[in-house]
Amino acid sequence: MAFSTFSGGIHPPENKGPSEGKAFSNLSVPQLCYIPLQQHVGKPAKPIVEEGETVREGQLIGLADGYISANVHASVPGKVVKIAEHPTVYSKRGMCVLIEAQGAFSTSGKPLESIKWESMSGLELLNRVAEAGVVGLGGAAFPTQVKLHPPRNRQIDTLIVNGSECEPYLTVDDMLMRTFPGEIVEGIRIVMKILGISKALIGVEKNKPHAIASLKKKIAELAPPENIGVAALKTKYPQGAEKQLIYSLTRREVPSGGLPMDTATVVQNVGTIFAVREAVALGKPLFERYITVTGPLVKNPGNYKVRLGSLIADVIEECGGLVAEPAKIIMGGPMCGVALDGMDVPVVKGTSGILVLGHADVRPMDYLPCIRCGRCVAVCPAGLVPNEMANAIEKGRLDLVEPSRPFDCIMCGSCSYVCPSRRPLSHFIKLAQEKLRRRQKE
Amino acid sequence: MQDDNIKAPGLVLSNAPHINAPQSLGSIMWLVVLALTPALAYSTFIFGLHALLLIAVSVAVCVASEAAYCLLIKKPLTINDGSAVITGILLAFNVPPEAPLWMIGIGAAFAVIVAKQLFGGIGFNIFNPALAGRALLMASWPVHMTTTWHSFGESNVLSQAASNVAGLPEQAYDIITQATPLGAFKEGPGLLADLGAAPDAVYRTLFTPEMFKSYLVGNIGGCIGETSALLLLAGALLLLFRRVISWHIPFSYIGTVAAIMFSYYSLSGFGSPGQATLFHLLTGGLMLGAFFMATDMVTSPVTARGMIIFGVGCGILTCVIRLWGGYPEGVSYSILLMNSTVPLIDRFAKPKVFGTKHA
Numbered sequence: 001m002a003f004s005t006f007s008g009g010i011h012p013p014e015n016k017g018p019s020e021g022k023a024f025s026n027l028s029v030p031q032l033c034y035i036p037l038q039q040h041v042g043k044p045a046k047p048i049v050e051e052g053e054t055v056r057e058g059q060l061i062g063l064a065d066g067y068i069s070a071n072v073h074a075s076v077p078g079k080v081v082k083i084a085e086h087p088t089v090y091s092k093r094g095m096c097v098l099i100e101a102q103g104a105f106s107t108s109g110k111p112l113e114s115i116k117w118e119s120m121s122g123l124e125l126l127n128r129v130a131e132a133g134v135v136g137l138g139g140a141a142f143p144t145q146v147k148l149h150p151p152r153n154r155q156i157d158t159l160i161v162n163g164s165e166c167e168p169y170l171t172v173d174d175m176l177m178r179t180f181p182g183e184i185v186e187g188i189r190i191v192m193k194i195l196g197i198s199k200a201l202i203g204v205e206k207n208k209p210h211a212i213a214s215l216k217k218k219i220a221e222l223a224p225p226e227n228i229g230v231a232a233l234k235t236k237y238p239q240g241a242e243k244q245l246i247y248s249l250t251r252r253e254v255p256s257g258g259l260p261m262d263t264a265t266v267v268q269n270v271g272t273i274f275a276v277r278e279a280v281a282l283g284k285p286l287f288e289r290y291i292t293v294t295g296p297l298v299k300n301p302g303n304y305k306v307r308l309g310s311l312i313a314d315v316i317e318e319c320g321g322l323v324a325e326p327a328k329i330i331m332g333g334p335m336c337g338v339a340l341d342g343m344d345v346p347v348v349k350g351t352s353g354i355l356v357l358g359h360a361d362v363r364p365m366d367y368l369p370c371i372r373c374g375r376c377v378a379v380c381p382a383g384l385v386p387n388e389m390a391n392a393i394e395k396g397r398l399d400l401v402e403p404s405r406p407f408d409c410i411m412c413g414s415c416s417y418v419c420p421s422r423r424p425l426s427h428f429i430k431l432a433q434e435k436l437r438r439r440q441k442e
Numbered sequence: 443m444q445d446d447n448i449k450a451p452g453l454v455l456s457n458a459p460h461i462n463a464p465q466s467l468g469s470i471m472w473l474v475v476l477a478l479t480p481a482l483a484y485s486t487f488i489f490g491l492h493a494l495l496l497i498a499v500s501v502a503v504c505v506a507s508e509a510a511y512c513l514l515i516k517k518p519l520t521i522n523d524g525s526a527v528i529t530g531i532l533l534a535f536n537v538p539p540e541a542p543l544w545m546i547g548i549g550a551a552f553a554v555i556v557a558k559q560l561f562g563g564i565g566f567n568i569f570n571p572a573l574a575g576r577a578l579l580m581a582s583w584p585v586h587m588t589t590t591w592h593s594f595g596e597s598n599v600l601s602q603a604a605s606n607v608a609g610l611p612e613q614a615y616d617i618i619t620q621a622t623p624l625g626a627f628k629e630g631p632g633l634l635a636d637l638g639a640a641p642d643a644v645y646r647t648l649f650t651p652e653m654f655k656s657y658l659v660g661n662i663g664g665c666i667g668e669t670s671a672l673l674l675l676a677g678a679l680l681l682l683f684r685r686v687i688s689w690h691i692p693f694s695y696i697g698t699v700a701a702i703m704f705s706y707y708s709l710s711g712f713g714s715p716g717q718a719t720l721f722h723l724l725t726g727g728l729m730l731g732a733f734f735m736a737t738d739m740v741t742s743p744v745t746a747r748g749m750i751i752f753g754v755g756c757g758i759l760t761c762v763i764r765l766w767g768g769y770p771e772g773v774s775y776s777i778l779l780m781n782s783t784v785p786l787i788d789r790f791a792k793p794k795v796f797g798t799k800h801a
Contacts, residue, residue, distance in 0.1 A: 010463070012461060012463070168461070243796065243797065247796075253796060253797050254796075254797050255797045255798070256795060256796070256797035256798045257797075258797065325452070326452075326453065327453070327454050328453060328454050328460055329453060330460055332458075334458075334459060334460045334461045335458060335459045335460075335461070336458050336459070337458055337460065338458070339453070339454065339455050339456060339457075339458075339460060340453070341453055341455055342453070355460075357460060357461075359454075361461065362454055362460050362461065363456075363459070363460060363461055363462035364462075365454070365456060368467055368523075368564075368565075369562075369563070369564060369565035369566065370565050371467060371470075371564060371565045371739050371740050372565065372739050372740050372741075372742075372744050373470070373739040373744075374688075374739065374743070374744035374745065374746075374749070376744075377744045377745050377746075377793060378688070378746065380793070381796065382795065382796045382797075383793040383794050383795040383796045383798075384793070384795065385744060385745065385788075385792060385793070387744060388744075388788070405795055408795050408796065408797065408798075411458075413458050413459035414459075416459050416462070417459050417461065417462055417463055418462075418463045418465075419462070419463075420463075420465050420466050420467045420469070420470050421466075421467050421565075422462060422466065424456065424457060426457070426458070426459070427456070427457040430457065
């Protein structure tokens, strides 16, 4: 059977084993929570609590500032100790609300009452999503209410749900689909209602047969039936990249420089769908999420529910600690994740996983000249010639980079991965993008 | 540029991706060396110790030249990457088995120092170093390069095939058996006609089932590494299977030669165009060139479309040289000529950018 896919891409070792199929368990609530006011793309939220104030669990502490921004809530009940700068994954000095846990937990442990959302209007549902501070949980952290509210002149006909989880090591989306298929299908129905459409497609790489089966079962049970499809996709990175996923599922190409809505689609990660469902059907703000903690150095790798604002150090400690000196601590997966310079960084909405790699696992920093093998060209899902751009920027020749269309790069890193000379090609292209942007500003 | 990656104490900080594919520059090069080994071993078996000595001198001089150059201009020693070894083997594979040792030494030094290092070392050379070395030898010592073929004696398959052909004068017999099959095929008919013998005696000699078996196995005259189509194909399969090379260049190259040769011999009324085409594919340096030299990454295009254009170009030039040129063989010059077009091909054969209509 041929599975839907896109052209280019790579198939690195999946390495999902350490955490694959491990049921979710709850990490204990941290005594101190560092909640960044910026956990999303756009402007940071404005703090609306003061030092010394007592907050409830799930209380709004940061208000979305402007159109592209998101609300931030207290992950734990307690006292606001400080509002100050602290390292986050996005910034060396991000404003954080530091909460010391104390008092009663209003939500945990108790089943929340279901809200009859079917009778609400799309706009009401959208407001609930915005209030709950939902952002893209796949890693991009783009405010969800913006994505679910396309300009009026844009026709949307299909919701695309990203369950591909093409990053090696990570298994959290897989476990979400296996554990909560009903909740995800309900979330899809909510998003379809918000968008006013009747068609949704879930794309899952075929290496997750349990997830595919669970979702299909729940969709078949729907009465009345809904037009929600589950497609098994070829296991290939970056199958979950937005443009590639749309192409795999619909054969539509997002035009160069365009957005998914140019193909009449909206793409949401399964984790985001789950959070939308909790926000709308349970009225629960986004203050905790599921993550994968994994890698060869983690003592007890697995899938965990964790409060936003928990420090990486505490999370790793709870997972049994590390078995050896780490080389890299990565927030996210090994292909797209961000390497951290310390463990005092809090988990945020966009944290899909924490990956700890040893020196034997990480790519070397030294690189050799390009031997023009063409592997980077063959794997580039965007159809670019990465070696050429990298060579030009290495020589500082911005004028030679521009015609090679660096802004069509989706930063998947496939080129750097395959390069036998270990050249950090995507890093060079990112550098070119930044230099060109800076020059355009001047 | 390396300053952009800051090493924090203990933790490595660099941009994603954080992992890499197992294949490295060195592992690719040493796989190519491994893929050339069967043909190398067999050449020693059929041509004798002198062939092995030529290979050894060629490799030794290539590696020594690279080391000396790196030391001289104080750049990191690159001999471990295996590329100089490949150049050495390929240069030796492209000279006749009885060529003098001093000559290949000069060719090897030229290949590494002039054709590779003066252009900037690995990754920056325009021409395939081994073929550039061969071109220098062809231009400087043409007699050594075209007459020092191995003498197999009377037991040779070609001699036996020739002695089975009736009415072949003794001089004609020498002409056929002392050249390479391609040489005999090209020069033979004319020389036989001059002697008053039937020109097609050449074809009756070369196109027997036994001879075709020899073209596959390689127990015939020719340059050191080019004779055994089978063993070269075995090495090529390893490289294709391990994805060191892709099908684009060798298949388009060989396919083009096959198409042109078959059309030519069909249209020119040659008795058996199929046999003539197969003969062109299996003899001479086509298998060696198409799988091991035209595929040299540094000197071939980077895009799939570009690789196909490159292969077709090599095929056309090879046919032109073999059919109408002055040399019986055209593989090495056709690859060298196409090497010079690579920047142009890369410029125009870009892949289609996702989300655009055109490339």
